[in-house]
Amino acid sequence: MFSNVMINSIIVAAVTVIVCFIISTFLPGIERKYVHARIQQRIGPLVISPGILAPIKFIFKENVKVESPVPGLYKSLPVICFIVVTCLLIALTPQAFAIPALSSLVAIVGLLKVEEICYVLMGALSKSVMSVRMPFPDQIKGAVHNNAARSFIEDISSRRSLRMITYGSFPLYLALFAPITQARSIFLADIVSYQQAHGPFLFTVSGAIAAIVFFIGYMIILNEYPFSIIKAKSDVIEGPYMEYAAKYRAVVYLTRGFFMMVLGVLFSVLFLGIPPLITSWSILVNIIVALIFVFMMGIFSAFSPVFTNRQLLPTILGTTLLGVLAIVIGLL
């Protein structure tokens, strides 16, 4: 009997993850087709193009030899990211509530940090041809710095990722901890049951402020414009992802869409008290929340240029203060 319950739980959790993954493959397409393209009055790509067709195409492409000093680790990082995002979603399912070590905010934060560290490693290990200069100095200019040490542009990206870990993603983590002020517990089961008893945290003053902070943090951790300093086209181009081709790039694409979905689900768990459950209609709320986030992110990113440190620091500082305010109000 016990084993049957356990097997059923595993099956339900697995189906929930699979359904969420399938839906997530549409999210990048929805953002590009129905938000960016509509705002920019162009047709845009097929809705299945960025999230489904592009990964399929990349899977069948021939891989290129990467110039990374540790190619094995470099190539495994997208897969690690995908596994981390999957674990994150599993942790959010009600079936995982039985494992407190997994379904706690500490575990969630830890998994998100692993995701962020992967960007640092990707940037540090990528040595793409984009930074290989022609092997002669500029004679006309006088070649004044002939022997300067050369960096790869991915190195900049790596340093920026590190900066994002130290302070960039701080607002997101503050927003994650805001619901604790109400539920007085770091376990998702308690946070969900508190909200089911007292109403969603989102509809409190503290929750509304924290939701804004969460949304900004969501854009930051997804490296979306205007916060995409680790993969800004104007300098570091694709940044950490520069050397990924073929099936590795396919994993990068799939992970991004999946991460969008999982963060939407994370919001509905922490702010609405609705965990993803395939056997319940409430999963529609998770999907709708993920879609709303995608639409909002698309709108904001379509109207913003990429930030430099001059804009990024005040924005993060302001958002962090807002997050602190949300926690203080929650505690009061």
Added chain:
Amino acid sequence: MDEKVPRSNIIETEIPMGTVHPAALEPYRVRFFVEDEIVQEAEITIGVNHRGIERIMEGLPVEKANSLTEKICGICSNSHIWNSCRTAEMGLGIEIPERALYIRVIMGELERLHSHFLYLAHGCEVLSHETFSMRVFYLREIVMELLAMIGGNRVQYGCSVLGGVRPRCDLDEAKLLRLKNDMDAIEEGLTGFVERFTADSIVMSRITGIGVLPQKQAIELAVTGPTLRATGVARDLRTTMFEYDNFDFNVVTQPDGDVKSNLVMRALESFESIKIIRQAIANIPEGKVVNRDWEMFDTDIIESYIEVPRGTLYHSYALESGRVRHCIIRTPSMANIGAMQYACIGDQITDAQLCIVQCDPCFTCTDRAIEIIRR
């Protein structure tokens, strides 16, 4: 404004960009010497696109050589053929019909509009603001269609010929009416864009005080065109060109020499171009568009300077038995490379490509000279 001094003794690392980079429309190499993501010095190297057009032009009949100059640039193709024809016309003393001069001015200003719109769109793209970029590209599309209407093509119009303009480029009533209506549409669209662009505080914070080129430095570096005017120097060769004698327009300047000044400069200058085109439509005289009554004879080296969208364009050659000799072409970007390198200094590496783009580089046209260093 203080002069920026490269702190060359504290170079931390070199970051090469190019010759292929998505923020650059053309292949060029730039080596940034940076300290903590702040550019201390920049070196731009071109030469990837050298096609030897001047060499090919040597010995060609002047009519063919003129057509070839149009291939120098995909953006200011009309300016090249205009100036090349103008060079021969000056040397041979060919009188140009008044109507042809008006059509040349219309084509020149349409080209300025499409070049400036491309500049604005590219600037927004480097800022990673795709929405603004797309908006300007839609405006540019109207201009491109007008150019195609007059010249038959969107890029190579072949408008100017020796003695005037190609008869195909003559403007009838229907074309003039469409030009007039489209100028209204462009003005309305551009006004809306400028209002939105300048009211966007995030965009303004990204471009204000970035890539500053002080006026003194701009003059020292022999900067030309809108990049010079964006530093406050009211120098525009159109004020001295006889083609523009009958037109009333203002030389637009901006005070700061930064990215914002450059972008706003182009937008404001576009309004002046619309004004010039409207005057041309209203006052275009009747008559023939090409004067075929001229004789060929040998000449010394003839020089012609005109104001093109990016600055001063120089063509020179001599004529010998109707063929081109000793051809030299210098495009505005050649003079502006120094400004591009200078503008990057002191700004963040994210802004570096923006600082280069603000000087409106066109390296493919600039790849004229080649220096052979013998060791």
